[in-house]
């Protein structure tokens with residue numbers, strides 16, 4: 001045993017190894033030291049337990065290489081979404097368009113006129129690049145952009161209703177995950193929640209009866225991730241607007257996803273668009289940038305100047321400020337909406353949602369063909385199924401899709417899933433009725449070779 005310990009190469013030998021240094025590619029030597037230490041620790045343990053009988057530098061070097069590659073890999077990286085959920089919160093929600101990425105690259109790689117007015121040669125307004133497009137697209141009087149829609153809700157409530165009552169239907173007291181609950185956000189903002197109606201039914205007179213001199217806001221919240229079905233009724237935006245006008249109380253709608261496109265175009269069931277909500281006369285509306293809009297994470301607040309000015313002046317607005325990268329992506333994405341055809345062609349979310357069944361089938365067949373060509377030893381076959389939009393958008397909408405179901409001898413569907421998740425480019429599929437499925441609706445064409453390689457490897 002002593003002999004074996006003595007044979008363990010010195011750390012320095014690895015640190016001077018040109019192959020390993022090349023692999024390091026200019027990254028801090030820390031990573032190589034860490035990899036060597038981990039491998040040597042393991043080998044010492046192996047010796048003490050009598051499992052290691054031989055020491056070879058070359059074998060150890062291979063191990064160091066493996067560990068080093070793993071350590072050098074960024075912890076945040078690409079995965080392939082084969083879950084069929086288009087807006088998957090755990091997988092980064094909306095993928096960005098090529099145009100948006102180009103804009104991010106330009107703005108990020110050097111200085112920009114983020115807050116600089118080039119004409120005047122002095123400080124300019126941070127959000128002017130997206131304000132004009134949003135006004136153009138929606139007809140809103142004024143615009144405020146914050147970090148995300150949760151922040152937008154907190155800011156609007158704080159700025160317009162602190163210390164005052166906010167009337168909201170019991171059917172809309174939502175939780176959207178990540179512990180974002182309307183009553184909690186309300187408490188945090190200093191506004192007082194006044195819930196009216198019941199879970200399934202809320203009438204206009206419920207709101208009207210609750211109005212007092214201390215009412216600050218009428219709030220409508222989009223029930224993003226569920227629907228109350230059956231014996232139900234809720235108050236429409238325009239009815240609420242009318243009531244607000246009568247009593248001089250502003251109306252705010254948290255639209256959640258907030259689409260600019262009428263989803264009936266895709267054969268989906270009706271959802272109000274941002275434009276429609278504004279047209280109905282709400283004073284303020286907010287929604288996310290990275291749900292159906294298909295842009296970067298942001299909370300977009302639109303509405304009447306009178307209220308938007310209060311919102312913009314609130315100190316929380318500064319605390320929820322968005323970054324230049326977000327603004328670059330938002331501008332590029334919003335620009336597409338000036339031409340609907342561009343939306344479906346260029347914005348990945350809409351591109352995925354508007355695929356025909358045939359297009360999805362083509363991707364599935366391509367995957368199957370490649371697997372056959374490369375002599376995949378497992379079984380792979382076509383399955384028809386249903387995918388979903390996700391991200392708290394269109395909760396009941398099912399999207400017809402094609403999946404490739406995979407079976408590998410000696411592996412359970414959970415084991416296949418686990419192995420696919422641990423690939424260099426991890427593939428996230430879904431398991432349904434004990435079958436491992438790769439939903440081709442959310443897989444991009446250029447990702448198919450990675451899936452093929454992954455399946456051959458497992």
Ligand SMILES: *Cc1c(COP(=O)(O)O)cnc(C)c1O
Nearest residue numbers: 148149150222224256257288392
């Ligand atoms: C998604 C959602 C939010 C939160 O938006 P984020 O951009 O995720 O912060 C708030 N309200 C509703 C109704 C939502 O659907």
